[in-house]
Amino acid sequence: MTEINHRRADHPIHSIFLERWSPRAFTGEDISEKELLALFEAARWAPSASNIQPWRFVYARRGTEHFASLLDTLDEGNRRWAKNASALVIILSKTHRVTSAGEVRPAYTHAFDTGAAWFGLALQTQLAGWHAHAMAGVDRDKAMRVLGVPEHFRVEAAVAIGRIADPSILPDDLREREKPSQRKPINEFVFEGRFNGD
Numbered sequence: 001m002t003e004i005n006h007r008r009a010d011h012p013i014h015s016i017f018l019e020r021w022s023p024r025a026f027t028g029e030d031i032s033e034k035e036l037l038a039l040f041e042a043a044r045w046a047p048s049a050s051n052i053q054p055w056r057f058v059y060a061r062r063g064t065e066h067f068a069s070l071l072d073t074l075d076e077g078n079r080r081w082a083k084n085a086s087a088l089v090i091i092l093s094k095t096h097r098v099t100s101a102g103e104v105r106p107a108y109t110h111a112f113d114t115g116a117a118w119f120g121l122a123l124q125t126q127l128a129g130w131h132a133h134a135m136a137g138v139d140r141d142k143a144m145r146v147l148g149v150p151e152h153f154r155v156e157a158a159v160a161i162g163r164i165a166d167p168s169i170l171p172d173d174l175r176e177r178e179k180p181s182q183r184k185p186i187n188e189f190v191f192e193g194r195f196n197g198d
């Protein structure tokens with residue numbers, strides 16, 4: 001079966017799934033607005049419950065005034081390497097919707113739908129020759145404040161987008177971790193007919 005990045009698929013799949021991974025060593029080179037918008041275009045076509053499209057993205061390209069403020073919302077552990085990204089993105093989802101009668105209703109699938117959009121972006125990023133690295137290590141309250149996010153939205157994660165660099169640019173501890181990770185075997189998370197796992 002296909003083996004890429006020291007990852008072996010036990011069943012036939014497209015190579016993109018093995019090629020995509022989350023590096024921390026980035027070159028810091030510029031990414032154009034046009035290139036970046038093409039990544040969001042891929043996210044745009046994700047499926048969502050009732051087509052509500054609850055995902056929202058706030059981005060900053062390196063070298064622009066907003067980059068420092070987005071970087072500042074990340075945890076220290078992520079700032080260390082994400083500072084070399086070409087673009088940073090904060091992913092938000094709309095948790096509630098207001099009906100025409102003025103009722104506030106929870107959007108049950110907001111995180112699920114936004115996860116689908118993130119993965120569209122991640123795959124397109126890979127296809128375009130860049131890498132995307134998601135981060136849950138974000139100060140959510142700070143991000144809400146700094147980005148001016150209104151009520152009924154949740155900060156889901158941040159993403160660093162960049163062109164992969166030589167791992168030698170990383171501090172020792174991060175350099176050791178700079179390789180594509182493995183996965184559980186399918187029989188640990190796929191069950192026929194009845195749940196049979198932990």
Ligand SMILES: Cc1cc2nc3c(=O)[nH]c(=O)nc-3n(C[C@H](O)[C@H](O)[C@H](O)COP(=O)(O)O)c2cc1C
Nearest residue numbers: 020021022023078133134135136137138157180181
């Ligand atoms: C929602 C989410 C949050 C993550 N948070 C962080 C993070 O805060 N810092 C980090 O270095 N990596 C983070 N990661 C990267 C994961 O550790 C990584 O995706 C996982 O180990 C699988 O490796 P791969 O993406 O290289 O295949 C996150 C990934 C996801 C999807």
